[in-house]
Amino acid sequence: MILCDIGNTFLHFYHEGRVWKESPQKILRKREDKIFYISVSNKNLEALLNICPQSINLAPYFTLDTAYRGLGIDRIAACQTISDGVVIDAGSAITIDIMQDGMHLGGYILPGIASYLRLFSGISERLRIMPDLSLDLDLMPQNTKEAISLGMLKSIVNFIQEVSKGKIIYFSGGDGKFFSKFFKNSIYNEMLVFNGMQKAMEVYYEKNS
Amino acid sequence: MILCDIGNTFLHFYHEGRVWKESPQKILRKREDKIFYISVSNKNLEALLNICPQSINLAPYFTLDTAYRGLGIDRIAACQTISDGVVIDAGSAITIDIMQDGMHLGGYILPGIASYLRLFSGISERLRIMPDLSLDLDLMPQNTKEAISLGMLKSIVNFIQEVSKGKIIYFSGGDGKFFSKFFKNSIYNEMLVFNGMQKAMEVYYEKNS
Structure with missing residues (x-):
């Protein structure tokens, strides 16, 4: 299977x-x-x-207590695995979902790192630059590469910090491991969505046995 | 002229x-x-x-005290008009430059609002959405439109707030007026770059008279 x-x-x-x-x-x-x-x-x-x-x-076998309309099924799967905390899938888009007492309170969508690159190339040839993801967030940028890299990294990291309000942050997705290192109260788990799917599979087998 | x-x-x-x-x-x-x-x-x-x-x-007639390599001439022009504060040009890209005691300390580049739109359309058909720029920043998003709009707005506004550290913020550019309303200590001035150019013109006439 x-x-x-x-x-x-x-x-x-x-x-x-x-x-x-x-x-x-x-x-x-x-x-x-x-x-x-x-x-x-x-x-x-x-x-x-x-x-x-x-x-x-497996979509029909999920249930999530939420008022959010049109929540992606991957986000539903990941959110089902925790009761309290912030669930972040950092891929081509970065989705940020807030869970509290087993309820999904709402969520945000940011562009992912790879999307930023495409975006800047589209604005100007001068901005067609590979960002440096190893920079110290407190550095004051002194060239275009640093200005773009730190604009992107700091805006994403600050945003996550602010909306998380001290909750535990559960990262998954291609860039999840990278972002998790900026947060003390975070856990990287590439299995997050699959764990949610395993829960739904149990429901599937209950209904189909 | x-x-x-x-x-x-x-x-x-x-x-x-x-x-x-x-x-x-x-x-x-x-x-x-x-x-x-x-x-x-x-x-x-x-x-x-x-x-x-x-x-x-007019480019040869500007001087700006900075260690930043490759600073756009429009940013140089705008920065020349103030001694202390943050200079933000909010257009297809958002440039954020920090001035202190007549010196340019460094700067950041973020995607502009219109670029976000193109970006999300590129990730997925489901994200091809016109953002709502009238939303309260403290709202908890309950659908894709709100998730994208508030992800974009809050990440930009929080970022500006953090790097400005209480300095006066001088906005220009197509979205400058819109962003300035989120900051008490801000001034919108569509003439910022032109004021810098007028200063450079004085230098031009001195050298060519």
């Missing part, structure tokens, strides 16, 4: 303790006959269904 | 107390024979030189 979390850029897989990602263009045929998936991208979902048409959508 | 500040998106003009902008594709022939300009875009500079080849570049 394989779990698959289909994002806007990659398909993320989990199988027997192993986690990996594949791009929709180069997705490999899976030998397992059962793939449980969630998806925020219809386009990338097609890529999975092409190699495994009998895959099962 | 006309002043022209050539940006990445528009050409900004000043003439006899009037300020206006023109897009490089639709730039109108100017009757005045003397246009003094500064430019951060070679492509858009061409558009000006096509209608007025004898235009004069």
Whole structure:
């Protein structure tokens, strides 16, 4: 049995303790006959269904107490794994969800690091620069590379600090490990979404047994 | 005599107390024979030189005490008009420059509001949304529109607040008026860059008289 979390850029897989990602263009045929998936991208979902048409959508087996309309299924999955704290998926977008007493209070969306790069290249040739992610946040920028890198990093880190209000922060996603090091009260867990999916799978098996 | 500040998106003009902008594709022939300009875009500079080849570049007539390498000439112009404070040009990019005792200490670059929009459309169809700029910053977002709008607004406003450290903030640029309302200690002045250019013009006339 394989779990698959289909994002806007990659398909993320989990199988027997192993986690990996594949791009929709180069997705490999899976030998397992059962793939449980969630998806925020219809386009990338097609890529999975092409190699495994009998895959099962876990979306109907989630419940989350929230007033938020249109919350992505990956965010719902991750939020289900904790009762209190901030759930952050740092990928092509950065989603920030606030949980309290088992309730989802609301959430924010910021551009991810890779998106910032595309964005600045689009504004001006002079801003087509690879940011330096190793800079000290307290440095005063003295060139375009530092000005863009620290503008991006400080604005994201400050924002997370402010909306987290001292809660524990649970990071996942491609840049989750990187961002977690800026916060003492944080945990990086690449399994966050998959743990939520495992909970939904239990519901699935209860209803289908 | 006309002043022209050539940006990445528009050409900004000043003439006899009037300020206006023109897009490089639709730039109108100017009757005045003397246009003094500064430019951060070679492509858009061409558009000006096509209608007025004898235009004069003011860039050589600026001096700014700074260790920053590659500071845009528009930022240099605006910074020359103040001795202490934060100079923010909120356009397609948001530049934030820190002045103290007549010295430029350094600066940051953030994406502008319009760039955020392009950016999110690039990540996912679901994020192709016009943000709501009228939202209360303390609202807890309950849908994608609010999540993106408040992610963008709060991260920019918090960032400016933090790096300004109580200094007076001088806003200019297309979104300058909008952002200035979030800060008690701020002044919106669409003439900031032009005032700097007027100072450089005095130097030009001294050297060429």
